[in-house]
Amino acid sequence: MANRFVLNEISYHGAGAIEEIGAESTGRGYKKAFVCSDPDLVKFGVTKKVLDVLEKAGIAYDLYSNIKPNPTVENVKTGVAAFKQSKADYIVAIGGGSSMDTAKAIGIIIANPEFEDVVSLEGVAPTKNKSVPIFAVPTTAGTAAEVTINYVITDARKNRKMVCVDPKDIPVVAFVDPDMMSTMPKGLTAATGMDALTHAIEGYITAGAWELSDMFHLKAIEIISRSLRAAVENKPEGRADMALGEYVAGMGFSNVGLGIVHSMAHPLGALYDTPHGVANAILLPTGMEYNASVSGEKYREIARAMGVEGVDDMSQEEYRQAAIDAVKKLSQDVGIPADLKDIVKKEDISFLAQSAYDDACRPGNPRETSVEEITKLYESLL
Ligand SMILES: NC(=O)c1ccc[n+]([C@@H]2O[C@H](COP(=O)([O-])OP(=O)(O)OC[C@H]3O[C@@H](n4cnc5c(N)ncnc54)[C@H](O)[C@@H]3O)[C@@H](O)[C@H]2O)c1
Numbered sequence: 498m499a500n501r502f503v504l505n506e507i508s509y510h511g512a513g514a515i516e517e518i519g520a521e522s523t524g525r526g527y528k529k530a531f532v533c534s535d536p537d538l539v540k541f542g543v544t545k546k547v548l549d550v551l552e553k554a555g556i557a558y559d560l561y562s563n564i565k566p567n568p569t570v571e572n573v574k575t576g577v578a579a580f581k582q583s584k585a586d587y588i589v590a591i592g593g594g595s596s597m598d599t600a601k602a603i604g605i606i607i608a609n610p611e612f613e614d615v616v617s618l619e620g621v622a623p624t625k626n627k628s629v630p631i632f633a634v635p636t637t638a639g640t641a642a643e644v645t646i647n648y649v650i651t652d653a654r655k656n657r658k659m660v661c662v663d664p665k666d667i668p669v670v671a672f673v674d675p676d677m678m679s680t681m682p683k684g685l686t687a688a689t690g691m692d693a694l695t696h697a698i699e700g701y702i703t704a705g706a707w708e709l710s711d712m713f714h715l716k717a718i719e720i721i722s723r724s725l726r727a728a729v730e731n732k733p734e735g736r737a738d739m740a741l742g743e744y745v746a747g748m749g750f751s752n753v754g755l756g757i758v759h760s761m762a763h764p765l766g767a768l769y770d771t772p773h774g775v776a777n778a779i780l781l782p783t784g785m786e787y788n789a790s791v792s793g794e795k796y797r798e799i800a801r802a803m804g805v806e807g808v809d810d811m812s813q814e815e816y817r818q819a820a821i822d823a824v825k826k827l828s829q830d831v832g833i834p835a836d837l838k839d840i841v842k843k844e845d846i847s848f849l850a851q852s853a854y855d856d857a858c859r860p861g862n863p864r865e866t867s868v869e870e871i872t873k874l875y876e877s878l879l
């Protein structure tokens with residue numbers, strides 16, 4: 498079967514990228530924007546940076562901000578109702594993965610009303626029409642939802658995160674502007690940055706990886722591991738690099754899938770509202786250890802991309818360990834906890850393991866797994 502690759506129509510990168518929103522909107526003949534953002538971003542004035550651009554360009558908009566981190570089916574449903582009322586003709590999503598994913602679900606449902614229950618969108622749904630056009634402005638350097646064909650919505654009734662995969666949802670234009678990320682506090686920068694690193698590493702070793710996706714993932718590992726510490730210190734060059742690194746990772750993983758780390762992180766977000774990046778960061782070294790035996794020489798390249806010296810003189814065992822150690826060191830340096838002791842309750846493990854096994858990212862894992870083995874992996878972190 499041929500390999501498919503889906504990317505934005507256009508993307509803008511660098512400080513000031515959001516200024517392009519005006520010309521892109523008017524040039525496409527759009528009349529009214531439905532702006533999706535979250536309450537904190539509105540409060541901190543981050544959303545306003547884009548609203549000012551829309552106002553300067555004379556573009557009408559309605560603001561929808563009933564979106565919580567790890568957004569729910571309910572957030573999507575009220576968003577769909579608000580979109581219908583607004584009579585907008587495109588969506589401007591401003592935020593982290595939560596705002597952008599909610600925008601994608603709204604855009605898909607408006608164009609495909611038979612999926613208005615939201616839950617029938619889980620996995621690869623047979624939608625017929627392209628989403629309402631979406632402009633995406635990331636405010637975290639993590640999920641890369643601005644360039645992925647995925648969105649993740651929590652079904653609160655079942656305590657499940659639904660991963661939805663649909664090339665019809667990809668934002669038409671992405672505006673990746675590091676100035677939109679400069680207000681992130683340290684902990685959020687660290688967590689979202691480790692999410693981006695997890696995309697790059699899981700995407701590099703995933704079952705469907707091939708030469709084109711490898712190119713993006715290796716470059717992303719290099720950029721992210723050299724710049725995350727500086728981004729956490731809010732240095733402009735670190736912010737600029739992370740904005741690029743998370744996007745490059747997204748160009749890759751969106752097209753080939755992820756693996757067991759994301760499968761195990763999603764149930765933690767659903768059950769405990771654990772921030773997505775924190776869950777991934779804690780699980781990543783464990784997932785890498787589990788997958789080492791099926792990864793051929795890939796960990797040598799991960800270690801090299803992370804700046805480890807002398808990898809060509811190392812044995813297989815040595816370079817695999819070096820790659821895992823480099824990830825652990827970065828995680829520790831940016832303040833991520835080393836285990837799940839403060840997050841997971843023992844009595845929930847069988848639910849978590851089943852949920853991780855059922856997750857849409859699990860089939861991408863390069864090593865065959867089972868509910869029993871996932872149970873042991875969770876237990877190893879308690
Ligand atoms: N679509 C995809 O491909 C994809 C990939 C990975 C994860 N996800 C999903 O994305 C969600 C996580 O997104 P996220 O990690 O970007 O965080 P988020 O969107 O959930 O935001 C977390 C918090 O950070 C705040 N915040 C965001 N940007 C800020 C800024 N610049 N300054 C100050 N505060 C800011 C928000 O207001 C919010 O309170 C999860 O639901 C996850 O499952 C989606």
Ligand SMILES: [Fe+2]
Pocket residue numbers: 640692696759773777
């Ligand atoms: Fe992620």
